[in-house]
Every structure is written in C-alpha cells, then in structure tokens.
Amino acid sequence: MKKCENCGKQFKWKTIFTSLWRNYRPIECSECDTVHKITPLGRMTFVSMTMFPVVLLGSYFSNKPNYALILAGAILILLIGSMLAPFAVRYRKAM
Numbered sequence: 001m002k003k004c005e006n007c008g009k010q011f012k013w014k015t016i017f018t019s020l021w022r023n024y025r026p027i028e029c030s031e032c033d034t035v036h037k038i039t040p041l042g043r044m045t046f047v048s049m050t051m052f053p054v055v056l057l058g059s060y061f062s063n064k065p066n067y068a069l070i071l072a073g074a075i076l077i078l079l080i081g082s083m084l085a086p087f088a089v090r091y092r093k094a095m
C-alpha cells in the first residue's frame with residue numbers, strides 16, 4: 001500500500017478507494033498534510049482493473065446476450081477491481 005513520500009505514513013485503503021471514485025481526488029497525508037496526486041500509470045491501472053474487464057465482458061457476451069449475467073458479472077468485476085485497485089495504484093507527491 002502507498003505511503004506518504006514525505007513522512008512515510010501509510011495511507012488507509014479507504015482513503016485511496018475514496019480518491020479513486022472521486023475522479024482521482026488528491027490525497028492529503030493525515031500526519032504532515034503533504035498532497036499526493038495519482039500518477040498517469042495509476043489512472044491506467046485503475047481503469048484496466050475496473051472499466052476494461054467490464055468492456056471485455058460486454059463484447060464477449062454480445063453475441064448471446066444474457067443481460068442479467070452480464071450485469072452481475074460487471075458489478076462483480078467493478079467491486080473486486082476497485083477493492084484491489086488501492087493496492088496497485090501509485091501516487092506521487094504534488095509539486
């Protein structure tokens with residue numbers, strides 16, 4: 001999990017999770033108030049863990065539409081992806 005680049009304080013999972021779903025809102029360290037912004041790679045990681053699998057799923061089932069199944073799968077992917085994303089995304093100290 002990402003730590004503060006200034007004081008080394010570990011960010012909470014919930015803090016990063018909230019940031020991701022609020023359009024990558026910058027994270028402020030609770031100890032030293034240093035602001036961290038998500039890296040472009042971090043954004044890509046989040047998108048590839050959430051939106052991308054859903055799009056793939058949709059196109060895979062587009063021949064034989066089973067909308068309930070697609071919807072259930074999409075929600076599952078979004079849930080799992082966004083729960084794991086805080087461990088994978090990278091943040092950098094804002095200048």
Ligand SMILES: [Zn+2]
Binds near residue numbers: 004009030031032
């Ligand atoms: Zn800090």
